[in-house]
Amino acid sequence: MYLALTDEQEFLIEAAAGALDRRPTVEAARAVLDGESAESLWPVAVEAGWSGLLTGEDADGAGLAPYDAMLVLEECGRRLADARLLGHLPACALLEAAGADAELRGARARGERRAALVDARLGERSTTLSVAVTEVRGTVRGVLDADGADVLVVVGQDTGGPVALVVEADAEGVKIALRAAYDGTRSLADVTFDGARGTRLELAAARVRDGADLQLVLLAAESVGAADGALAMTRDYAVDRIAFGRAIGSYQAIKHKLVEMLRRIENARSLVVAAGRAWDEDRDRFGLLANAARVQSISALDYTAPETIFVHGGVGATWEHDAMLFYRRGEASRRLCGGADTAADAVADALLATL
Amino acid sequence: MYLALTDEQEFLIEAAAGALDRRPTVEAARAVLDGESAESLWPVAVEAGWSGLLTGEDADGAGLAPYDAMLVLEECGRRLADARLLGHLPACALLEAAGADAELRGARARGERRAALVDARLGERSTTLSVAVTEVRGTVRGVLDADGADVLVVVGQDTGGPVALVVEADAEGVKIALRAAYDGTRSLADVTFDGARGTRLELAAARVRDGADLQLVLLAAESVGAADGALAMTRDYAVDRIAFGRAIGSYQAIKHKLVEMLRRIENARSLVVAAGRAWDEDRDRFGLLANAARVQSISALDYTAPETIFVHGGVGATWEHDAMLFYRRGEASRRLCGGADTAADAVADALLATL
């Protein structure tokens, strides 16, 4: 719907759809729950050039903007694909903004290595992180994609305000404890720093915050995709399924429910788009819009995922049905990155700061 | 629905309906907004014996229980009648529990005088009240029915915990400032005590709390009645009104909405009933259930009142239509007695105290 895209962006979406459709991503989400190991989608991301989306062309990146990354993430979400971009891209964006070493950026842009963002602000409860010059202590809980990354971009508070550091994942004092997840597609870990040493990135305080906000809006874009995928599935079922002599989609109870899904999805998508534009045109509003996008994307998926099951009736609540996988995605995503209230609170914070 | 009532209670309801139906209570609610003065319903309450409902027979009261008072309040709510019982009855209940002087209780039971409860816990924001032995200082905002009462039962915190005092409305240092209200049926005032003197009531701390909890559950019962009245009106319209060749009540969108009204009303009514029984049988749970009843009654009226307008379409949003009056009742009631969150917080408090 009413999205004005450039030809390049249309192509990016098509290419993403093409690359992902060749993988059984939804089936893989179930297989992991059954104890099987799923194919990593990182090579897909590398081959498609997504690993370097936000890295400059000087370091073998594509030099594109978050807006483009969101388009890719929406396609990933639609198929429940997690190519570890949620951790990688925000980390790369901070490295890029800080003008980090070209080889450091290049290895990640080319996909030889992965980066991950470890921002205490988005940590689960019991997160404690302190930074003293180049030394990092504490544990950040529930970090996306840290497992398997070789470089961690750590964001925390120094006495002077928020700072970002690059910490090697294999540095002394770094421990990355992978956790099993309700949504099997995710890579979630607790990251502990026991006096680990890192290198400070040269970034203004406002730009340090960009990493977390970018992760939130990418996650929002991904959730919009997931909700939209669930809606598409539900819509098809509502057209085909007959009850009491009519397609169930002809009943107002079902019809209005699907429109409610659409409404929430479009609201979230509008904010994802607006945040993407703000990054380029009005960076001061980026944080506000990114967090608002996250809030509305949660509202969209919180509503769409369970209702997808409900509309499908009993069959929707079975292990074999895909609806379950979207539901698990929704339940888990809501609690990622500090949970739903963290984003709402950030929206309030940005607005109240204008008083 | 599934209410098991005694014959006496059935009679009480019938009598209330009869007494109130002789007055144009709903029309009066509109007339007040148009600047006319409405007939006081206090004489109706006195004639029906409601002024003495909770006062013992030794002081010319009926010696009935809060459960019975709730039945009366539900009938009042259904007709948007406010006979000043929300302030009077809880105050009388505290006087009764404290074994106050028979003449003090009797004058109120017979309806020669009115009492009102002034509990700082249910005051609007900017309420400040302190009690030192028999001296009261501060302002309680948004007090129901204080205007015109001759005796105020004031509840506040002394150093040793919650205490209740009887303060004459015309005592030195008492100022009762009547406020105009969005719902014209209400009597709402700010009550200021500038070192006013009162007489302490002999009550245990837990019993001092009963006054406010009783006011909340009576208000809940009244809101249940209002919501039920709105539902009845809406239901009739949905049966009569034709759109696209069918009664609008045959459309699922409307039908399911009315069932949602019913569901919330019945949930609230169940809690009103449960609180009423707990007063007699399990007083320790009375506060919990009274506050839960208040929370659910807000949910019922918050939903029912605006949806009543919506189902009626444009005509429901006109000054001449009764739907507006139920809407004003709902918007105003939600913010009474400390507002919706106060009751929810009290429910949490009671439950967390069991840990």
Next chain:
Amino acid sequence: MSTIDATNLETWRAELRTWLDENAEHAPARTVLEPKTDEQVAHWRAWQARMADAGYVGITWPSEYGGRDGVPAQVVEVERELKARDLQGGFDFIGLDMIGPTILAHGSREQKERMIPPLLRADETWCQLLSEPGAGSDLASVSTRAKRQDDGSWLVNGQKVWTSFAQHAAFAILLARTDTEVAKHKGLTTFLVPLDLAGITIRPLRQITGDAEFNEVFLDDVVLTDDMRIGEPGEGWKVTLTMLGFERVAVGSGLHATQIGPLVRTVGARPEDREDARIRVRLGEVASQLLALEATSERVMEEIGEGRVPGPDAGLIKITSVLASLDACRLAVDVAGQEALREGEWSNQVSALPGVRSAGGTEEILRNLIGERVLGLPPEPRPAPATPKGR
């Protein structure tokens, strides 16, 4: 046990309490979870047998079939006492609450004598073969076919789904189409089917929890003798409506909703949360719904105790139960964090709830029913009833 009235109900209640004090150790704890291991199932069945022997299940049923000729108030008392002690009731609630009463209402004397006593003791447990892949909410459109044979027996072919407890059951009540020439509600017949007959295949159906709470049941050339029929041929819808009425009573008298205790314990686990205004208000709002659910169940139980049959508005309890439990789970996991999704009580509830919503009539069907029967709203215009195709 002699007939109970108001004067001796008190004595009876005292006996019940004493018995429960003495026998509680044999009872499983009340939980929203289904029993998982064979051992748990056996333990629960033994508890039902113990209760039956003491006269605390089937209380209102005729003594000639093993009941106690009791009054509904006693049933309500048992439920209240069990609940207060956090103990389970009978294992085979489908048999006790729905199928048993249906057999008593429509079955032959021989059927009652054969079926009821072992049902009471959970020696033989029951399940329902009603829904089909193509007939969920619209139950009257089932297409499982029972064809009369020349010898008077019935040849059954079809597929049923959402059958709870089929893996434990000895018998099922079956709704099948016996006449394809008449309007869809009129061509149905019900049967009481031993599940060990040739041609019956039970296939577990995994749910979101990963466990198989339901089953698919395939019927391939299953032969039923005519004495397995309950009700007359063509009266299957009537028998089914009777059973659904009893189901409503069962739903109304206490459901598998989230319990307040565990919710409060989880939400209040950390001292700082107990002081957090946002968490407190959410807890208060969610808990109020759960308290309303309890209070409404109490009202329905009281009505049952007085011998009345709850109206369709008891279906509101089902709706609130699901909505309130969803809210409760959301809050509990929001506070406890992502990890609570991985395993344990909340993980299980989060996964189990979506299935509960569809079981026993979707919310939409319930709202239609309540809107029409309780509020008197007009039904939707329906397409002309079509005669379903047979197999």
Next chain:
Amino acid sequence: MSTIDATNLETWRAELRTWLDENAEHAPARTVLEPKTDEQVAHWRAWQARMADAGYVGITWPSEYGGRDGVPAQVVEVERELKARDLQGGFDFIGLDMIGPTILAHGSREQKERMIPPLLRADETWCQLLSEPGAGSDLASVSTRAKRQDDGSWLVNGQKVWTSFAQHAAFAILLARTDTEVAKHKGLTTFLVPLDLAGITIRPLRQITGDAEFNEVFLDDVVLTDDMRIGEPGEGWKVTLTMLGFERVAVGSGLHATQIGPLVRTVGARPEDREDARIRVRLGEVASQLLALEATSERVMEEIGEGRVPGPDAGLIKITSVLASLDACRLAVDVAGQEALREGEWSNQVSALPGVRSAGGTEEILRNLIGERVLGLPPEPRPAPATPKGR
């Protein structure tokens, strides 16, 4: 003003900004409230005339009727600049956004020459005579009757309701039944009616706010000459659908929703509230909805700017606008307290919102439309179209 394309849009925008800088003092402030006094109305009309003279209303309309032959992107620019400066646009949005485009699409040359220029300057403003007491959502069932006379004129009798701005208007577009023998959508005709004709009575209809935002209009033996007809006899539904399509565009490009600024100011008025976790989270959630509304309107405006016509999904904006505004008002008054209901911005919004929901199509109708047109869901079976009875 010459034709605008991408190359000179920038120059044009600069001129617009300069003009606005110089003329802003004549503009009323943007608010969700309707003008109340005659003075406010006159002031706002004068502002529209000023904008029209400068070429900033009716930009895309043909220059032969006073338009500027412009492109949609310019319309969007004007709206954006006005919004950024918190200034109102034209007073007669019904004429500018809905009726004017309809006259241009279906009117005769004479009608366009007579009606459009004064419409642009708000010298003559417009209203819609569509809904009736018996025809709200189901507009095609209007029963106001226009009977052809022997002299070719039409005799009109009936009653219309929910007519906004009738008290200010010189003209109305009227939907009337001219043929009672055919199916209900086919017997309708539209007219452009001078409101000073004999037999027209306008009666204000007070709303919950206490003000009369709408009117009832009674038509008693009103005689319309045939040159007041717009479209052919029997084509009234087609003309109406055109107008409703333009209404959708108007709704999609910015609506009377609660503004974020006042909400934040009210909620954040007290320092202690700014630190209250519960209030902050509620504010964040409500504000996110309002931000989504702004962002969606931007997307629709962009689409209009590119010359495309928004689809029915633009109706989602109307739904969100009402829902989000209700939430915002609830929050604002919860925080500000009961007193905020008595008077001022929040009191007015709380009272005005319920009426807004029904205006221009109820939420239910919009959801049907979007479900069927956007998601491709099947329509409800409808009873056979009946021929409505005439008067």
